[in-house]
Amino acid sequence: MADIAAAMPGERRPVPAFRLGPETLVLGILALFVATISLAPLGRLALTAIAPEGVLDLERAWSVLARPRVFTAAMNSLYVALASTLFAVVLGSIAALLTVHSNMRFKAAWVFGFVLPLLIPPQVTALAWVQAFSPSSPVLGFFGLALTPGTRHPLYSAGGIIFLLGIYNAPLVFLTMRAALRRLPANLSEAARASGAGNFQLIFTILLPLARSGLYAGAAIAFVSAIGNFGIQAMLGIPARFPTLITLIYQQLNSYGPASLSDMASLSLLLSLMTVLALGLSGWLGGRGDVRVEEGGRAVEINLGRGRPLVEAGAWLYLAATLLLPVSALVATSLVRGFGQELGWETLTLTNYANALLYHASVRDAFTTSLVLTVSAVVLLSAISLVLAYFISWRKSLFVRLIQLAAELSYVLPGLILGVAMILFFLRPLPLLGFSIYGTVWIILAAYLANFLALALRPMLGGFAQIDRSMEDAARVAGAGFFQRMRDIILPMLAPAVIAGGIIVFMSALNEIQVSILLVSSSARTIGPMIIFLEEGGSSTLAAAVGCLMILIVLVLMCTASLFAGRLPKGALPWRD
Structure with missing residues (x-):
């Protein structure tokens, strides 16, 4: 009778209690994780800058920023970042046009070599170039072009920093330009051809606009990469006494x-x-005007004609100059x-x-x-990014x-800023635990998780965009729980993307x-900063050996990933079409 009465019209059914399902619980844990490793440290950084004693004190912040050496460092940072960006834009755009629209041969191999400098640690790149122009350079010495002992090194200057930053960041421009050029339909270029447009007119009036x-x-x-590139600015700027903001932060923290x-x-x-202003300006410039076109179709081919051998020779000569010259000098110094x-x-x-090894x-x-x-970072980020990409x-x-924006924020900002934020946030003892992880490997791991989460997400998002959701929906209807669906349905389908993301994070970290x-200390050192420590300590040959080992690891990982390129999501590997 009670059941019948409960079901009678006019009677209110009891409202079921709120149930915390597995998906809601996992999403909450993800939000807490991202907030802890990204938002909280960066928020603490901003709070310390404007309220160092817990009270708003903009006057103190201004007194720091108004110092002459800070102004000089800021202007130097802007100068090298803008100039190197212009250089990178020219190099990257030319490379994208050649590989997308020209009939140049052996494009895949050339792209592999062009993108390679981006994956080599910047401090290794700087060390290799420094030794390439040393008096003992094997390549320049062979041609009688080596510098005489005692000559001022040409790379220890603002021009040297701009030159290396431009070469290092050119692949970044190349990757974005190549993607944009491939989305352009061929009919516009064919119409321009039919109207009598030549190659240069086609490039500057159709393709580039x-x-x-x-x-x-x-x-x-x-620009963001250049202004935050510590390896090149430190290796070249500190010996040249050319201060930038990022080297000033490093030297001040080391001193005090x-x-x-x-x-x-x-x-x-x-x-x-x-x-942030650079990113905002880029978005504003990119959104001005309406240049939307229908995507699809093959890219129009620019026939290089009789000039093809000359263009190909110039392209391969560029790789020889930017890869073989510095790497050969690095190898020679290590031997x-x-x-x-x-x-x-x-x-x-x-x-x-x-x-180095023993x-x-x-x-x-x-x-x-x-x-x-x-x-550790690869294992944790592979699992975290797989689940986060599912929700996204x-x-x-x-x-x-x-949550996604918070994860991307830590990757977009210069890494040194994240390092300062981690020190500020983890310097004091952790709540409830009563101890600090500052000066231990755990603070470095936390920084890695914050910095590379967005990097691990990219292949996952590409993988989710290419798989059918119907199997996951069918498993849900059949009663499979969230964790069971992730294990039996999602993970097998996304395994190639997980592998691609793991390899990219491994190479980067x-x-x-x-x-x-x-974040390194006497009890917790990583191999990346070791190059600078060895070079500053006068162990140049040992630093060269460590640099060669780093390059070898990158090459092995790139080749290993390329073997599985056919099973990976499109665009997962930046050096593959």
Whole structure:
């Protein structure tokens, strides 16, 4: 009777209690994770900059930013970032036009070589170029072009920093421009051809104007990368006494320690504002005017005609100059007993490699620490990004979008800023635990998770965009729970994307320096900053050996990933079509 009465019209059924389902619980954990490793440290950074004593104090922040050396460093940062971005835009645009629209041969191999410098740690790139122009350079010495001993090194200057940053960031512009050019329909170019347009007229009146969104996006990414590139600015700028904001933060923190954190927070906030303004300007420029076109169709081919051999020779000569010259000098330096010796049978030795791998305790420990941290980051981020990509792709909401933006923020900002934020947030003992992770490997792992989450997400999102959701829906209807669907349906279909994301994160984290340079300690060192420590300590040959090992690891990983390229989502590997 009670059941019948409960069901009678006019009677209210009891409202069921709120149930916290697995999906809601997992999404809450993801939000808490991203907030802890990204939003909270960056928020603490901003708060320390404007309220160092807990009370709003803009006057103190202004007193730090108004110092003459800070103004000089800020202007230098803007100068090298803008000039190198312009250089990178020219190089990257030419490379994109050649590989998308020309009939140049062996494009895949050339793209592999063009993108390679982007995946080599910037401190290794700088070290290789420094040794390439040294008096003992094997290549320049062979042609009689080596500098005489005592000559000022040409790369220890603002021009040297601009040159290397431009070469290093050109692949970033290339990747965005190549994607934009491939989306252009062929009918517009064919109509221009029918109207009598030549190659240059076609490029400057059709292709580049329509692909300007990719151009502005590439320029913004190159600018952000350049202004926050610690490896090149430190290796070249510190010896040249050419201060930039990022080297000023590093030197100040090394000189004064945690006592200078409030000042470093103000400098980091200034660097962050420059980065955000550059991204905002790029978005505004890219959105001006309506250049929408229908996508699809093959790219129009620009026939190089009789000039093709000359263009191809120039393209391969560029790779020889930007890859073989510095790498050969690095290898030669790693194979001699003392810096400055010419490579020969009498001076040839593998001692530097033996020391790096077996006998030099600090280098060996740095390799071990980096490997453990990198593998840990890959495992954790693979699982986290797979689940987060599921919500972003198939459970879209404003809350999920905010989590994604928070994850991307830590990747967009210069790594050194994230390092300062991590120090500020984790310097004090953790609540409930009563101890601090500052000066341990755990703070480096937290920084890796924050910095590379967005990087791990990209292949996952591409993978979700290419698979059918019907199987997951069928499993849900059949009663499969969230974790069962993720294990039996999603993970098998997304396995290639998981592998691609893991490889990219592994390559980025193993040799990373931008974030960890401020977080390493005597008991927790990684291999990325070791290059700078060895070079500053006068162990140039050992530094060269470590740099060669880093390049070898990158090449092995790139080749391994290329073997599985056919099973990976399109665009997962930046050096593959």
